[in-house]
Amino acid sequence: MHADFRFIVNPEDVESLNFNWGKVRITLSPEVNGASRFSAGVVFIQTHSGHERHNHPGAEEIIHFISGAGEQMVEDESGKPIVKRVRAGSTVFVPESRYHATMNTADEPMLVFVVYSPTGPEKLLRELPGCQVEAPKG
Numbered sequence: 774m775h776a777d778f779r780f781i782v783n784p785e786d787v788e789s790l791n792f793n794w795g796k797v798r799i800t801l802s803p804e805v806n807g808a809s810r811f812s813a814g815v816v817f818i819q820t821h822s823g824h825e826r827h828n829h830p831g832a833e834e835i836i837h838f839i840s841g842a843g844e845q846m847v848e849d850e851s852g853k854p855i856v857k858r859v860r861a862g863s864t865v866f867v868p869e870s871r872y873h874a875t876m877n878t879a880d881e882p883m884l885v886f887v888v889y890s891p892t893g894p895e896k897l898l899r900e901l902p903g904c905q906v907e908a909p910k911g
Contacts, residue, residue: 779806784815789907790898794822795882796907799895811890816875818843818883823876826854829894834867834887836875841883848872 784798787805799805799814818824823843836845842860847867849855859865859875867873877883889895898904 785910812892813888816885818877826874836865839884842879843877
């Protein structure tokens with residue numbers, strides 16, 4: 774990516790982290806465009822699929838649903854899973870280090886925008902079992 778254009782990034786401009794449930798494209802991070810306080814990207818979740826319960830130690834997360842519908846689980850302070858229906862326009866706050874999971878229950882793919890603060894969780898995605906890195910298409 775040309776340094777002059779690092780402030781505007783399309784999903785196809787960055788590598789794709791592919792999983793059996795979908796893919797993640799980190800469009801904002803220290804490595805992509807020099808962001809220092811948060812990272813972000815788009816997540817594509819296949820129909821009737823989702824990612825398992827996980828957390829991001831030391832980081833908060835915002836999940837904003839652009840399209841699709843499903844269920845979002847976020848554990849409360851005691852570790853009890855709280856599950857709610859989500860759809861396009863829904864926004865979820867995941868407190869620091871809190872376990873959560875997202876499930877697409879619809880017959881169409883789900884598109885989600887995620888933000889991590891501070892940066893770091895985006896680097897750990899590459900280390901998850903089953904992650905296959907695909908070069909940028911842009």
